[in-house]
Amino acid sequence: MKQFNIITLLGLVILIAAASCDSNKKEQPAKEQIITVLHTNDIHGSYQPFQTLKGNATAQTGDSVDNYMTFPRNGEIGGFARLATVVKKIRAQKDSNSVLLIDGGDTFSDDLLSNLTKGEVVIRLMNELGYDMMVLGNHDFDYGLDRTKELAELADFPMRAANVIDTVTNKAIFDEPYKIIRKQDVRIALLPIAYRNTHLTGNPKNMEGIRFEQGLATIKKYLPELEKKADIIVVLSHEGMTVDKLIADELPNVDVIIGGHSHDYIRPPYKSNGTFVVQAMSDAAVLGETELILEDGKLKDLKTKYHFLYADEWEADSTIVKLVEDYRKDYRSELEEFLAVAEKPVGRQYKMESPFDKLVTNILKDEMKSDVAFMPGVGYGITLQDSIQREDVFKLIPHPANIITLNLKGEQLYNLLQQTATNLNPKDKMDIVGGLLQSSGISYTIDLSKPEGERISEVKIAGKDIDLKKTYKVATHAGMLNGIHNYSHFAEGTDIQKTELKLNDFVAKKIKEMKQISVPENMGEVTMIGKH
Incomplete structure (x- = not known):
C-alpha cells in the first residue's frame, strides 16, 4: 500500500510538473523582430540632385493612374550623395543584420552621363551603397541586352527578373529567378518581377533573345516553392501601382510588394488580404524605409517612412x-554647356498634356514643316528652370532617335488618338502602357469615361475639322515606327523620310538658338474628360 501511494504521488508530481511546463510554454510571449527594407525605384540615372517645385508631379513626371503625386515644397532634392547619408544613418541605428537595400528598376538609363558611360556611373554608385538586389525595369534594356549583361557582371548585387525569359535556355534571365536572404535568422524571399509590356516601351532590337511574361502568372508559378523555402515573401515589382494592387488582391500569400514604374509613394501602405504594397516615388529623391514587424518569424504588420532627400x-x-x-570631370564641358534661360519653369507631364513635350513638338512641326508632330509621352525627366544646360535637355530626351517625317491619312491620325485613350484606361489594367501621346498642331477632346474606340471627338488640324481621307504630313522620331505604346499606325505611313538629325541634339541646338524658353502658348490643344 505504501509502495502504491509513493508511485501515485510520483505520478501526480510528474503530471503537475508537465502541466506547469505546458503552462509556461503557453505564457511565453511571442518573439517579435523588425526587419528594415530600404528601397528606391525609378532612379532613371538620377545620380545628381535636382531642383523641384511645390505642386510639380513626382520626378516632375509621374502623374500616376490613381495616385497623382507632387513634391511638398520647392528646393534641391535627391542624388546619391544624400541617399548614401540616409542609408548609412539608418544602418548605424539598427542591427546591421536587419537591414536590406533594394531597388525597383528603371535605374541606370535616361541621363546624359549615364548614356556616356552606358549605365556604369549608376551601378558603381549602387555598389558603394551596398544594394542587395535590383529588379530589371523596362528602361534597363535601353543600351541593349549585351550591355545589361555587362552591367550585371559589374554590379556587386543581383540584377534579376523572374518573368524575363531567355529564349535559348527558356529560363529566367541570369538563371536565378529569385533570391533568399537571411536576416536575423528570418528567411526573406525576394522575387523580382519586370514590366510585362517592356517590349512596347523601347527598341525591339535591344531585347532580342528574351521575352517578357506576365508578372502575376510568374508569381503564381513560384509561390508554392517560396512558401516552403522562406518565412517572408517580398515581390520586388516593376509592374506599376495599379497592377501591384491587382496582385495583392489576388495573391494573399505574398507578404509585401515593393513597387516601381508608376513613380508613387503610397501612404498609408495599400493592404489587401494581408498583402502590403509600398513604393518610394522616383529619381533618388526619396528613400523608402519599410519596417517589417514579425511575430515568431511571420509578418504581423509593417510601418513605412519616406525620407525626402532635400538638401x-x-x-x-x-x-x-x-x-x-x-566621373563628371572627363565630360564636364559637354554636360554643362549653357543653352538658354527658362523665363518660367517648363516641366513634363505623363498622362496629360506636357509643357516640355509641347515645346519639342512645336519645334518639330515648325522645322520639319509638318501639319502635326508627335512624341510618345514618357514618365521621366526634370523641370527646366532658370539656366538650362545640355544635360538638362538630355535628361528629358536621353535617347538618340532620328527625326523622321511621314504621311498619314486623317483616319490613321484619328486611330492614333483612340489608341492613346485606350492606353490610358484599358478594360484590362494589364494593358496599361505609356502616357498621353504628346502632340502639336492637332486639337481634340478625349473622354475616358466612354467605351474604347469612342473616346475621341472634335478633332481639328490647323483649326479645321480633320478630313479622314486627307493626307497629312507628320513629324516624329524613328522609335515610333517600332510600335512604341501600341502606336502601330506610324509604321503604316507613306513617304517615310528618315533624317540624319538626332532628336535630342536637334532640340538642344534649337533651344540654344531660342536663348529663352517658356511654357508654350498652344497648351490646351487637348481637352481631357474622365479619370484615368
Whole structure:
C-alpha cells in the first residue's frame, strides 16, 4: 500500500510538473523582430540632385493612374550623395543584420552621363551603397541586352527578373529567378518581377533573345516553392501601382510588394488580404524605409517612412561626392554647356498634356514643316528652370532617335488618338502602357469615361475639322515606327523620310538658338474628360 501511494504521488508530481511546463510554454510571449527594407525605384540615372517645385508631379513626371503625386515644397532634392547619408544613418541605428537595400528598376538609363558611360556611373554608385538586389525595369534594356549583361557582371548585387525569359535556355534571365536572404535568422524571399509590356516601351532590337511574361502568372508559378523555402515573401515589382494592387488582391500569400514604374509613394501602405504594397516615388529623391514587424518569424504588420532627400535636411556624403566628380570631370564641358534661360519653369507631364513635350513638338512641326508632330509621352525627366544646360535637355530626351517625317491619312491620325485613350484606361489594367501621346498642331477632346474606340471627338488640324481621307504630313522620331505604346499606325505611313538629325541634339541646338524658353502658348490643344 505504501509502495502504491509513493508511485501515485510520483505520478501526480510528474503530471503537475508537465502541466506547469505546458503552462509556461503557453505564457511565453511571442518573439517579435523588425526587419528594415530600404528601397528606391525609378532612379532613371538620377545620380545628381535636382531642383523641384511645390505642386510639380513626382520626378516632375509621374502623374500616376490613381495616385497623382507632387513634391511638398520647392528646393534641391535627391542624388546619391544624400541617399548614401540616409542609408548609412539608418544602418548605424539598427542591427546591421536587419537591414536590406533594394531597388525597383528603371535605374541606370535616361541621363546624359549615364548614356556616356552606358549605365556604369549608376551601378558603381549602387555598389558603394551596398544594394542587395535590383529588379530589371523596362528602361534597363535601353543600351541593349549585351550591355545589361555587362552591367550585371559589374554590379556587386543581383540584377534579376523572374518573368524575363531567355529564349535559348527558356529560363529566367541570369538563371536565378529569385533570391533568399537571411536576416536575423528570418528567411526573406525576394522575387523580382519586370514590366510585362517592356517590349512596347523601347527598341525591339535591344531585347532580342528574351521575352517578357506576365508578372502575376510568374508569381503564381513560384509561390508554392517560396512558401516552403522562406518565412517572408517580398515581390520586388516593376509592374506599376495599379497592377501591384491587382496582385495583392489576388495573391494573399505574398507578404509585401515593393513597387516601381508608376513613380508613387503610397501612404498609408495599400493592404489587401494581408498583402502590403509600398513604393518610394522616383529619381533618388526619396528613400523608402519599410519596417517589417514579425511575430515568431511571420509578418504581423509593417510601418513605412519616406525620407525626402532635400538638401537643407541632409548633408551629402563626401565619398559619393568625390566619386561623382571623378566621373563628371572627363565630360564636364559637354554636360554643362549653357543653352538658354527658362523665363518660367517648363516641366513634363505623363498622362496629360506636357509643357516640355509641347515645346519639342512645336519645334518639330515648325522645322520639319509638318501639319502635326508627335512624341510618345514618357514618365521621366526634370523641370527646366532658370539656366538650362545640355544635360538638362538630355535628361528629358536621353535617347538618340532620328527625326523622321511621314504621311498619314486623317483616319490613321484619328486611330492614333483612340489608341492613346485606350492606353490610358484599358478594360484590362494589364494593358496599361505609356502616357498621353504628346502632340502639336492637332486639337481634340478625349473622354475616358466612354467605351474604347469612342473616346475621341472634335478633332481639328490647323483649326479645321480633320478630313479622314486627307493626307497629312507628320513629324516624329524613328522609335515610333517600332510600335512604341501600341502606336502601330506610324509604321503604316507613306513617304517615310528618315533624317540624319538626332532628336535630342536637334532640340538642344534649337533651344540654344531660342536663348529663352517658356511654357508654350498652344497648351490646351487637348481637352481631357474622365479619370484615368
